[in-house]
Amino acid sequence: MPNKKKRFVFGSFIIVAALVALVASSMQSNTLRSVPVKELNSTMVGQRLRVVGYVGRSPVRQTAQITEKGAVNISHFTVEEKGAVLQVECRDALPDNFRMGGPVQIDGKYSAPGKFQATHVFTKCPSKYDTQNAQPQNAPAQNAAKEAEVAASY
Numbered sequence: 001m002p003n004k005k006k007r008f009v010f011g012s013f014i015i016v017a018a019l020v021a022l023v024a025s026s027m028q029s030n031t032l033r034s035v036p037v038k039e040l041n042s043t044m045v046g047q048r049l050r051v052v053g054y055v056g057r058s059p060v061r062q063t064a065q066i067t068e069k070g071a072v073n074i075s076h077f078t079v080e081e082k083g084a085v086l087q088v089e090c091r092d093a094l095p096d097n098f099r100m101g102g103p104v105q106i107d108g109k110y111s112a113p114g115k116f117q118a119t120h121v122f123t124k125c126p127s128k129y130d131t132q133n134a135q136p137q138n139a140p141a142q143n144a145a146k147e148a149e150v151a152a153s154y
Contacts, residue, residue, distance in 0.1 A: 037081035053081035
């Protein structure tokens with residue numbers, strides 16, 4: 001009987017340890033360190049990072065590259081922040097609201113000093129931060145009153 005109990009405890013410990021290791025490795029591979037462009041340095045070369053800054057003033061260049069799966073369009077642009085400039089190469093589609101001078105964050109690999117290979121490009125939704133299109137501050141109260149009227153009509 002004690003032998004069965006030892007095997008049960010040992011087996012349970014192995015299962016729990018495997019689950020903890022799985023969760024830890026999953027969290028580690030999905031988290032990226034967020035770094036402003038001006039804080040990038042040569043010790044970060046080769047690391048997967050999330051870089052934040054502003055789209056540079058130079059126009060986006062598109063180049064085509066032939067691969068075994070077909071032609072791939074590669075976008076080349078710069079991300080800037082307070083005088084620091086980063087050359088970015090991206091094989092993914094750029095967001096619709098991608099514009100010069102707009103805030104941007106890029107995920108990918110810092111390949112060399114001043115060069116970045118992006119896997120994803122994210123921009124902020126302009127309407128969310130545009131004061132002209134923003135709702136008035138009393139809009140939630142107005143919406144609540146309208147909802148109450150609709151509920152009362154049923």
